[in-house]
Amino acid sequence: MKLSFNDEIDMTLDDTDTSNAKAAPVVGSDKTGAQDAANGAAEDAGKLQTVDPGNQAIAVPVACDDLQGEIGGEDLILPRINLTQKVGDLGDQFGPGVIVFQKEQVLWKEGDKPLNVVVLHAAKRYQENTEFGSDEMGQVVDTLDEVKALGGWIEWRDGADGRREAPPWAPRLDIVCLIAAPDGAETALFPFDLDGKAYAAAVWTLSKSAFTSAGRAILTARATHLRNGYRTGKWQVSAAKRQGPKGAYFVPVFRASGKTDDVMQAFAASVYQA
Numbered sequence: 001m002k003l004s005f006n007d008e009i010d011m012t013l014d015d016t017d018t019s020n021a022k023a024a025p026v027v028g029s030d031k032t033g034a035q036d037a038a039n040g041a042a043e044d045a046g047k048l049q050t051v052d053p054g055n056q057a058i059a060v061p062v063a064c065d066d067l068q069g070e071i072g073g074e075d076l077i078l079p080r081i082n083l084t085q086k087v088g089d090l091g092d093q094f095g096p097g098v099i100v101f102q103k104e105q106v107l108w109k110e111g112d113k114p115l116n117v118v119v120l121h122a123a124k125r126y127q128e129n130t131e132f133g134s135d136e137m138g139q140v141v142d143t144l145d146e147v148k149a150l151g152g153w154i155e156w157r158d159g160a161d162g163r164r165e166a167p168p169w170a171p172r173l174d175i176v177c178l179i180a181a182p183d184g185a186e187t188a189l190f191p192f193d194l195d196g197k198a199y200a201a202a203v204w205t206l207s208k209s210a211f212t213s214a215g216r217a218i219l220t221a222r223a224t225h226l227r228n229g230y231r232t233g234k235w236q237v238s239a240a241k242r243q244g245p246k247g248a249y250f251v252p253v254f255r256a257s258g259k260t261d262d263v264m265q266a267f268a269a270s271v272y273q274a
Helices: 031-044 089-094 144-149 209-223 262-271
Strands: 002-004 012-014 080-083 099-101 105-108 115-128 169-180 192-194 197-207 233-244 247-259
Touching: 080 247, 099 233, 105 233, 115 144, 115 209, 115 262, 169 209, 192 262, 197 209, 197 262, 209 233, 209 247
Parallel strands: 080 197
Antiparallel strands: 002 012, 080 099, 099 105, 115 169, 115 233, 169 197, 192 197, 233 247
């Protein structure tokens, strides 16, 4: 994940190698420019591509004169979305089954309208499982080969005692998404604007049951009806309650809600460049 800077947008998410870095398109009222950016985005997004997660940095264009130095992803704090559960600090603060932005703003709770979201980028990785209800996050690696090298696996197995043995690792999906500010939200947390509507770019990690319920739907969409890129599709996002052997839990629900128009695609491309 990379960031780029220009004089119109203070911070934009970018995924381009620094050797080919260039300023993000400027969002404005020029519909012709928006059309050109959207067309270019559609042409570039026609094929699935593999991104090297270890080669991620910030791209700072030569024209940028207000920032210098070697800056990496570890120097930045990106906004994050969480879905609260019955256990954990966020669950204690907001209650279970609530979608929270930056651990301070409620984006969605039961009874609210679904959130309007555009997925900008997705990266599948693997995460070591931790005890149910724990706030600790297990080790994260990029490939299944790394999981196997650490003695792990991701499928259920027959144990030595004849019982089914749960896998110690599981896939996860890290997505960057563009989210429209819901009614009543603190717009200071949503720094991007399109036609008077406030938006924010944020990271959402979909692991365990969230990967099963939402992550696979997002991956499937990219291989089917969103073959021209994630920016061409809209989603309505909420949460649902599920019952498991260890109690109730909540999962995110991503429902496809149509295609974005050329103006939205250009706007999304200016916020995040793949």
